[in-house]
Amino acid sequence: MTVRVRIAPSPTGDPHVGTAYIGLLNWCFARRHGGQFILRIEDTDQTRCTEASAQAIYESLRWLGLTYDEGPDVGGDRGPYVQSERVKLGIYKKYADQLVAQGDAYYCFCTARDLDAMKARQRAANEPIMYDRRHRGLDLGEAQKRIDACEPYVVRMKTPLAGDFVYKDRLRKQPVVKAWKDIDDQVLLKSDGWPTYHLAAVVDDHLMGITHVIRAEEWLNSLPKHIWLNERLGFTPPEYVHVGLLRNADKSKISKRKNPTSLLWYRRQGFLPEAMLNFLATLGHSFPDGRELFSHQELAQVFDLDRINVAGPVFDLAKLRHLQGQWFRKMDPARQKAEVHRAIDERFDQLLPLLKERMACGGDFIAAAQTFYAAKVDPHLDELVPKGWTAAQARKVLEICQTAFKNHLAGEGNAWDVASLEGLVRGLIGEQSTLPFEHTEEQKAFAALWAPKGVFMALRVAATGSKESPPLFDTLAALGPMAVIERTGAAIHKLGVVKA
RNA sequence: GCUCCCAUCGUCUAGAGGCCUAGGACAUCGGAUUCUCAGUCCGACGACCGGGGUUCAAAUCCCCGUGGGAGUGCCA
Structure with missing residues (x-):
């Protein structure tokens, strides 16, 4: 049996560094075993997926050199490789119908309101939060009548109610064991008729002849559902292998608020694909002879899936920079x-x-x-503190600004452009300069700082390292969120050290 | 809350019972080279989460604690 593996990113937002990581692992595994590496686009969330994002995924993978043998823009005989196209072919509906007919799935008519109320009650009672299976026993004829009456519905899987699910993941010493009673009757078909990830991925992996699913640990909890779906659908399941999640410095799952996660950002910064891949390859894995500098082609020759360490590695930019320097200097x-x-x-x-x-x-x-x-700037302390301010005040103001930047960035759909940045900072000035009726002298003094002159200067010096720059908001927009947040952080740190 | 996963220097890792007074790399600090910085070379600092077992022998196996993480969506 020849190895066939895939990555199946969802085209929402910028192409993610985690996609590159999982992509590298799968690519190496395929190359090592003379198999195929496939790209599939999972765009079943009509509200969030965009074509532009899909294009950016193709470009990023091409940039990295993680070439795929089959995929949306290269073709292949197991296509189409975009799930929205497969939806139109009626592929998923067919399997959902089969499950209902077999008695392995059922119609559910709960509304979002119903589900919210259910969750609220469960939370209040400290019960596990999951669907209470209230429509599980609904008579099929009855359900059909409601469907005919155009009542919105979803299809849910009818999971076993008792017994244990057991699966041996090759990377873990102990088998994964979960009680079926704790596993939700997951939605398979949404009320818009489109499949959820669970149905779509299982069906497509089977139809595309996928032999191994190497994916991130965040999927481990839904493994029972996927194995069960394979069984009920009469498929031979692929081997599922779960690797650790990339982490922020605080060990939480890597996020754009705390790290640059966009592959476009790394390319724009001038990182080389060789260095990026080399770096990712040192996370959770190591070259057998202990070598630290190697290409992904070299890696593929010795890659051993069983040597992967599943503890989630921290994504350390400093190490990436070091590797990048090595690669850059030895180029012709x-x-x-x-x-x-x-x-x-x-x-x-x-x-x-x-x-x-x-x-x-x-x-x-x-x-x-x-x-x-510049990778970083080193502002002068006396320039960082506007005239008439103390270092502690400058620090506090920058902290408030930085938090606002982070929140802005974390918010869905917020643009990092001149207008929104100006609105953000001016809004902040408006808020912070307003005093409550009852206030202390200290509050009054702090509120008085919040005027464009001083705040803009503190931000300018923090962000650029200099008192001279193009207009502030143009500058912040051009620097981009990562640089601004990182540099204000460095300035805050610097001001903090001085205070002590 | 509930379920699951994980655990070696600050960080990435080597280590699959004796080779471990735990090795390498990044970061940090010091020295050398250099007009400076970077690089390079040399050196220093620095870890087996805790407690119980199993064993002649445990970083390695088992159990319990603790800590961290993930999932808990009509997102993937």
Whole structure:
């Protein structure tokens, strides 16, 4: 049996570094065993998925060199490789119908309101939060009548009520054991008629002849559902293997609020795909002879799935930078030159309109743009503290701004552009400068700081390392969220050290 | 709350019962090279979460605690 593995990202937002990580593992496994590596786009959430995001996934994988043998933009004989197209073919509906007919799934007419109320009650009673299976026993004829009357419905799986689910994951010493009674009657078909991940992935993995599913640990809890679906549908399940999740420095699951997670960001920053892959390959895995510098092709020759460590590794940018330096310095001069050009070009069109006011000659660009390409800045302490402020005050103001930036970034659909940044900071100034009727002298003094002059300067110096820059919000927008949050963080730290 | 997973230096890891006074890399600190910085070379600091077993022998196996993480969505 030839190995067939896949990655199945969802095209929402920017292509994710986690996709690259799981992609690398699957790619290596396929190459090592002479199998196929497949890309499938899982866009069954009509509200969140976009075509632009799918395109960005193709581009990012191509950039990294994780070439796939079959996929949406390269074809293959087990397609289509985009789930929305498969929905139109009626593929998932057919299997959902089969499960209902077999008595392994049922119609449920609960509304979002019903479910919310159920959860609230369960939470209050400290009970496990799951669907109470209230429509599980509904007569099929009765259900059909409601469907004919155009009542919205979903299809849920009818999981076993007793016994244990047991599965041996090759990377874990002990088998995974879960009691069936704790497993939810998961929705398989949503009320819009589209499948959920669970149904779609199981069906497609089978239809596409996937032999091994190497995926992140966040899926481990739904493993019983997937195995069960395979069984009820009469499929031979692929082997499921769960690897650790990439983490932030605080060990939580990697998130864009605490780390750059967008592959586009890394490319824009000038990171080399070789370095990125090399770095990802050291997470949870190691080269057999202890070597730390290697290409993904070299890795593929010795890659051993059983050597993966499932403890979630912290994604450490400092180590990535080190590897990047190694790769960059050993490149031939022609490629170095191309890389420098590319790094400048990536942001040139964005930066030139901003910087030209402060330029007279073409070469002035280098000095004017310096802060936008720098890995970090080191502002002078006395410049970081606006006139008449104390270091502690500057620190507090920057902390408030940084928190606002983080919250803005974490919010769904928030743009990092000039208008929203200006609105954000000016809004903050409005809030913070307003005093309650009852206030202390200290509060009054702090509120008085919140005027554009001082706040803008503190932000400017923190973000750029200098008192001179293009207009603040243009600058913040061009720097991007990661740089702004990281640099204000560094400034806060610096001001904190001084206070002590 | 409930369920599941995980646990070696600050971080990434080596270690599949004796080779471990636990090895390497990043970061940090010091020295050398250098006009400076970076790089490079050398060195220092630094870990088996705790407690019980099993065994002649445990970082490695088992149990319990603790800690961390994930899931708990008509998201994936």
